[in-house]
Amino acid sequence: MRPEEKLREAVARLKALYGRLEPPGDTSNPFKVLIRTILSQNTSYKNELKAYSALEERLGVEPGRLADADVELIAECIRPAGQHRQRAIRIRQVARSVLERYRGDLWALLKSEPLEAVRKELMSLPGVGRKTADIVLLFCAKRPVFPVDRHIKRIFLRLGLVDREDYEAVRALAEEALEPDDYLSAHLAFIRLGREVCRARRPSCLKCPLSDLCDYAASGEHALGSPPLRGGR
Template identity: 45%
Template sequence: MLFNVIYYSLRGVAMQSKIRLLNIIKILEKIYVPWKWEIRDPFKILVSTILSQRTSWINVRKAINQLERKVGIDPKSITEADLESIKESIKVAGLYNAKSIRIKEIARIIMKKYDGNLSKVLNLPLEDARKELLKLPGVGFKTADVILLFAANKPVFPVDTHIMRISRRLGIVKGKINYENIRHTWEKALPRNKYAVAHILLIMFGREICKGGKPLCDKCPIARFCEFYKKLKGGTRSESSKERVTP
């Protein structure tokens, strides 16, 4: 009897959490037009994520265009190119010495281990493909998951710094707050066909409203769902968790 009470209580909490996250994405869909993920080639996505460290996506696009024009963005071209050519091509993205070395090393490994074809990895089952990608130098959870979602349409939800920050402020994870717990929370709440759109919407929201330094809480369209906002305003927990998904 006690087991049944606990089971259905936990099930109810999980359902409320799912409804809450679905409502958040529905609200963001009405505000933002998600930009399209332009790059589908897995190696180009990998290079883009390396270039994106500590710079803007405007600079990443410039670096990608120059690298494509001067060297080519495929494992064979990168492996055969001299390091100085790569450095010169990606200079606009900053940290070009370290980034060029990493890009060239990853290209060399992909050529040697996969004959220059990352599709051999992406055709594996999700967890196996993820493990293989994580073996590449400098590839962490986010980079691996971005490749799996946008290049292979695998059912995985990438968590970048914006999504990590938003999730922490919303208070959606009970227990240890880390990448995997946040990823699983969003994956359980959203339909698989919403992973890509939700990922992009949350990044846009994080850049414009839920910023790292000073979040614009008074302008936030999802403030009623946010534990951080409630603590900031000294209010009590709202009834938002009891809401149903809006049409």
């Protein structure tokens, strides 16, 4: 089966299994989505949520509030996410940049053209990489980009859709194979599969709805208890 066909089949099955999935948090506010995604980098969903909630409760996730906040206080709020001092500095920098460059409002930028220039502009903000930029573009502005996280890279590699965990290779395949209307649900469904079934260690291949499509499952390594085919967090 060609990678594009396999991917479409996988997405159809996950949609049937999970139904309509909604992104977490308030997607009507791009700055909040930006900060939450920065906090999600290299941490669990549970710790990301704890850190974000504390920041919202104690300081308020608004550019004007975070731009002048004490770094130590930001760090204290986001401690559960890890690397809290480093991230606190980045969060204050990004708040200042959003205030200075866009008067605190990212909407005009998110709606502008061309898309690739908007993506580059977002990525020029402190602490904003490809994944964070693409999440803000898709979740908030429904722009046709497919954000890729560690779960998605791992699953694409195991399914045999790509030959390495490369952000742009995964994104290009997904954007080529899927309809833009499916990007959001496919992104969220693969993340859910990665958290619940296709975990980095000991994937539950016997319970997986994609096992008959999957190169890793076909290799039989999961049944032998072998370490999973590459693909860490």
